Amino acid sequence: MHTHTLEKWQHPHRFHNENRSAERNTMKVIWLTLIMMVVEIVAGWVYGSMALLADGWHMGTHFFALGITAFAYYYARKHADNPDYSFGTGKVAVLGGFTSAIVLAVVALLMAVESLQRLFRPENIRFDEALLVAVIGLIVNLVSALLLHGSSHAPTDCDHHHHHHDHNLKAAYLHVLADALTSVLAIVALLAGRQLGWVWLDPVMGVVGALVITRWAYGLLRDTSRILLDREGCQETHGRIRELIEADADNRIADLHLWKLSSSQMASIVSIVTHHPKPPGHYKALLKEVHDLHHVTIEVHVSEGAPCVDGHA
Numbered sequence: 001m002h003t004h005t006l007e008k009w010q011h012p013h014r015f016h017n018e019n020r021s022a023e024r025n026t027m028k029v030i031w032l033t034l035i036m037m038v039v040e041i042v043a044g045w046v047y048g049s050m051a052l053l054a055d056g057w058h059m060g061t062h063f064f065a066l067g068i069t070a071f072a073y074y075y076a077r078k079h080a081d082n083p084d085y086s087f088g089t090g091k092v093a094v095l096g097g098f099t100s101a102i103v104l105a106v107v108a109l110l111m112a113v114e115s116l117q118r119l120f121r122p123e124n125i126r127f128d129e130a131l132l133v134a135v136i137g138l139i140v141n142l143v144s145a146l147l148l149h150g151s152s153h154a155p156t157d158c159d160h161h162h163h164h165h166d167h168n169l170k171a172a173y174l175h176v177l178a179d180a181l182t183s184v185l186a187i188v189a190l191l192a193g194r195q196l197g198w199v200w201l202d203p204v205m206g207v208v209g210a211l212v213i214t215r216w217a218y219g220l221l222r223d224t225s226r227i228l229l230d231r232e233g234c235q236e237t238h239g240r241i242r243e244l245i246e247a248d249a250d251n252r253i254a255d256l257h258l259w260k261l262s263s264s265q266m267a268s269i270v271s272i273v274t275h276h277p278k279p280p281g282h283y284k285a286l287l288k289e290v291h292d293l294h295h296v297t298i299e300v301h302v303s304e305g306a307p308c309v310d311g312h313a
Contacts (some may be wrong), residue, residue: 022169023073025147029176030070033063036140043133058107058182059137062175065103069172072096087295090262094227097167097263101220104174108213111182115206122203127194134186141180148173167224167263174220178213185209230259237290241268244286249276251283254301267295273303 040056076092079085148169185205192198238258245251255271272283280298287293 022148022166023070023077026066026070026073026169026172029144029147029172030063030066032140032144033059033066033179036137037063040133040137043129058111059179061103061107061110062179065100065175066172068096068100068103069168072168087261087267090260090265091228093166093168094224094263097171097220098224098228100168100171100175101217101224104171104178104213104220105217107178108210108217111206111213112210115203115210117203118206119200119203122199127190131187131190131194134183134190138180138183138187141176141183144176145173145180148176167220167227171220174216178209178216181212182206182209227260227263237266237292240290241270241287241293244289245270245272245283248283248286250274250303252303255299261295264292265294266292267297268293269297269299271299271301273301275303277302 037056037059040059043056072093072095076089079089079092082089185208186202189198189202189205192201238256241256241258242253245253251272251274253270254273255269257269259267261267268287270283277300280300283298283300284296287296
């Protein structure tokens, strides 16, 4: 077979989410996070505030997690055409989201431990300095959240209940939200401590924040692990594929595999038994309306015995 004839039937395997806007905005957020981290660490050292120093290093963990996000975008784009990846680099961003979710869970654990320690061993808090830096931190986090929010994709049919289906971007967004939540809770606790003397509220708010962040991390870990472990796609798409194939002639699906190649793109292997076999292209055409299905492999088996319906049905 001539090479040019073979090339006609070949197709690319670019299944990663090409989101250059998110990649650029993630880099902006990384720089904002780095600057804020340095400001908090220097301010904590100058004012002798352990709270500010701790929050500065806390920002450092988010800086690291955002770096994972940026690297995942870069790596997926650079190796998009690398034949070593059978189905492209679509899962690199998902892996980045999974790793960032683990970092987020660790941050929540450290927050909870530190908050419980301070609840039983209260420390002196320099309210004015801490409030100033917490407000600045909140502003930075809100700006960062707006940058990442503007880079999100519209949800897919199977992910209509999620705001983001780019799990790498969602991980970065959750890290920024975690920082914003921490700042809001810190501002409330610091104001109550300064005005009412409720010093105990600061560590309590820390525990509350840790619980909320843990829930976010769990949701992201659940969503990304399903994709990484090739857990079959949504049942709605599964049923639609079966319906479209079996409505044509007397086709019956003997075996059907459906999985995600990235956060939003799916692949399927369909084994069909029929008395009236047709070329694979015919069955692929039947599935055109399943928009998120980007890679389909069709296997056709001829059924023995008398046909159940007319071959032209």
